[in-house]
Amino acid sequence: MHGSRHEDDGHSTPEPDVRSKAFPRVMLSLAIVGVMVGLMIGRLTAPQARELQQIEVVQDGLALWFNEEPKLHGENVEGTVALLFQATGKAGQGRLTVHGKPASWRVQQSQEGLLVTVVAARALHGEWAGAPARGRWRLQVTLHE
Incomplete structure (x- = not known):
C-alpha cells in the first residue's frame, strides 16, 4: 500500500481512466449540431x-390581395362594413365610390389581427367572397347602400 504502483489491485490508487x-466535448458538439439542424428544418417547414399585400379600389368595392387565404370574420355593423383578418399588413386608408357616392376605407392593426373598415355618410352593407387567383388569394368586397 505504499506508493502509487499497481500491485495486484491491492491498493487504493484508482486505475487510470x-x-x-x-x-x-464531442457529445456537447453533437448536441449543438443536432439542435441547429432541427431549427433549420423547422424554419423550412x-x-x-x-x-395583406395589396388593396385595389374596384367598381363599388375593394379587392384585397393576400399571399395565402387568411381566417376572416366580417360584419355589417351600424352601416359600417368591418372585416377582421388573422394576417399582417401595412396600415393605410383611401377613398372609393359606391354607386357614385363617396366612401372611405381604412386598414389598421388590432390585437386580434388586421382590421379593414369601410364607412360612408349613409349606411353601407357589404358582401365578400374569396378565391385563389394568380398564385395569391383575392377577396372581393362588394358594397351597396
Missing part, C-alpha cells in the same frame, strides 16, 4: 405568415 477527456 481509459476514456478520452474529449468525450464530453414552418407555414408562411399570411400578409
Whole structure:
C-alpha cells in the first residue's frame, strides 16, 4: 500500500481512466449540431405568415390581395362594413365610390389581427367572397347602400 504502483489491485490508487477527456466535448458538439439542424428544418417547414399585400379600389368595392387565404370574420355593423383578418399588413386608408357616392376605407392593426373598415355618410352593407387567383388569394368586397 505504499506508493502509487499497481500491485495486484491491492491498493487504493484508482486505475487510470481509459476514456478520452474529449468525450464530453464531442457529445456537447453533437448536441449543438443536432439542435441547429432541427431549427433549420423547422424554419423550412414552418407555414408562411399570411400578409395583406395589396388593396385595389374596384367598381363599388375593394379587392384585397393576400399571399395565402387568411381566417376572416366580417360584419355589417351600424352601416359600417368591418372585416377582421388573422394576417399582417401595412396600415393605410383611401377613398372609393359606391354607386357614385363617396366612401372611405381604412386598414389598421388590432390585437386580434388586421382590421379593414369601410364607412360612408349613409349606411353601407357589404358582401365578400374569396378565391385563389394568380398564385395569391383575392377577396372581393362588394358594397351597396
